[in-house]
Amino acid sequence: MRQSDAGGSRGGESGGGVAKRPKAEDGDEDGLDSRDRVEDIAKFPYVEFTGQDSITCPTCQGTGCIPTEQVNELVALIPYSDQRLRPQRTKLYVLLSVLLCLLVSGLVVFFLFPHSVLVDDDGIKVVQVWFDKKNSVVILAITATLRIKNSNFYSVTVTSLTSQVQYMNTVVGTQQISSVSSIQPLSDKLVNFTVKAELGGPFSYLYFFCTFPKVKVHNIVIFMRTSVKLSYIGHATQSSLERYHYVDCSTNSTAAPDARPRRSLAPQDAAEATMEP
Numbered sequence: 001m002r003q004s005d006a007g008g009s010r011g012g013e014s015g016g017g018v019a020k021r022p023k024a025e026d027g028d029e030d031g032l033d034s035r036d037r038v039e040d041i042a043k044f045p046y047v048e049f050t051g052q053d054s055i056t057c058p059t060c061q062g063t064g065c066i067p068t069e070q071v072n073e074l075v076a077l078i079p080y081s082d083q084r085l086r087p088q089r090t091k092l093y094v095l096l097s098v099l100l101c102l103l104v105s106g107l108v109v110f111f112l113f114p115h116s117v118l119v120d121d122d123g124i125k126v127v128q129v130w131f132d133k134k135n136s137v138v139i140l141a142i143t144a145t146l147r148i149k150n151s152n153f154y155s156v157t158v159t160s161l162t163s164q165v166q167y168m169n170t171v172v173g174t175q176q177i178s179s180v181s182s183i184q185p186l187s188d189k190l191v192n193f194t195v196k197a198e199l200g201g202p203f204s205y206l207y208f209f210c211t212f213p214k215v216k217v218h219n220i221v222i223f224m225r226t227s228v229k230l231s232y233i234g235h236a237t238q239s240s241l242e243r244y245h246y247v248d249c250s251t252n253s254t255a256a257p258d259a260r261p262r263r264s265l266a267p268q269d270a271a272e273a274t275m276e277p
Helices: 002-043 090-112 205-211 267-275
Strands: 117-132 137-150 156-167 170-183 187-199 219-232 235-248
Touching: 117 205, 117 219, 117 235, 137 156, 137 170, 137 205, 137 219, 137 235, 156 187, 205 219
Parallel strands: none
Antiparallel strands: 117 137, 137 187, 156 170, 156 219, 170 187, 219 235
16 A cells, blocks of 8 residues: 555656646747747848828838948938927028128119219319410410319229310310329319410411400410210229310410308498498
8 A cells, every 4th residue: 555655656746747847848839939930020121011191211211220321411300390490580580681681782882883973174274375486376385174073982093184175176286194193082183284285377367366466355265175084993984075265375374263252241241331432
């Protein structure tokens, strides 16, 4: 009886041990199966299944990864609703930039756009007279003045000045001057020039007219045509003047200076002035 019990107990133990082994083997088989599944899944690439409401990622083209050398080159996708894409006061900055550009452009055009340069005849200032008794010729040295007004914000250069004197539609004298002067911005300047005229040949009768002592007034009429060439900021222009002048051919003469404006008189002073003889 004892042997059978012992044998039974041993058999039970051995039977119990045999019963436990299949459980361990099943666990090992499950682990192997799971590992095989992971390895099998790893063999397949990442695939993105897009639906009707989505599109394939343009960065990775649906692969789920990007090349290492393009990490610093590719740009991340940012939603349109992201606040970083909506900086504050953008419209204000753009408007101010446009206004500033327009203001600067307007100022540049205003200051650099060529304005008018006025050339006016200020009259004849000095006339010097010589007589060639042998050839019956009257020689005149006429000094005239031009007033040039510069309305630009930069200087203007008078590159040349040409003047011609005519008597009875005949040229009797010419003068040409180069590199005359420079006119400062927003200012005017007087430019003097001298033209020498010889009245002889067909006009020899003027010698007797200008030297005849019984004639009190020895004025003759001459025609002067003056041309002025101006240059500023690569722009060249020309201005011409034509005018008749009376000239005393009997002796040297000088034009009287411009009269200064008189001070207005008070009523009492005016009354006293009218009472004076």
